[in-house]
């Protein structure tokens with residue numbers, strides 16, 4: 001049974017809606033992590049926030065080549081030429097995002113140089129590099145891109161909801177990923193991923209589902225690392 005806001009494909013429940021249902025506990029852990037809930041509740045430990053900021057800057061630097069690899073695959077493998085524009089729009093925002101990180105870090109007195117990626121970050125960036133390989137199909141990489149962006153969108157939009165007590169100095173961070181424009185971008189990525197999944201063979205659907213699950217695990221570990229609840 002598809003839930004509220006899910007899309008039904010002509011031949012049955014949409015693939016992504018099915019996964020959301022099947023992996024809902026892991027999805028909840030990735031999108032409603034205690035670290036995010038502490039921002040929303042106004043109790044966040046600022047040293048955790050600073051750790052997240054530094055580590056996420058390193059992550060985004062690793063994310064850019066991954067998105068470039070998805071763009072390359074779209075140009076070669078996509079059945080719809082508008083996919084390229086959607087992905088290119090996301091890449092353009094990443095240029096601006098890197099400069100936002102530098103400005104934000106300056107505000108917090110963080111130099112953003114010689115940051116050593118922590119274990120969870122190394123694992124995540126290693127996973128992204130594995131997806132950049134030419135043998136990995138476009139559909140799987142699109143699913144990963146959609147899931148990575150959507151976890152942030154859902155997480156940070158929680159901190160903007162009525163009744164949240166997000167500290168004013170963290171509002172800009174939450175708006176960066178919680179805003180309606182970014183939500184629209186995530187919806188576009190989902191439509192591309194869903195379209196590709198519906199035309200994909202079972203083997204590709206299986207790889208894509210494994211990538212979706214892996215993204216959720218890595219996001220949870222990334223939040224754990226930020227909040228200091230993982231050892232390294």
Ligand SMILES: Cc1ncc(CN)c(N)n1
Nearest residue numbers: 056059060148149152222
């Ligand atoms: C760990 C992580 N996941 C997702 C995003 C959103 N691009 C991010 N900046 N960092």
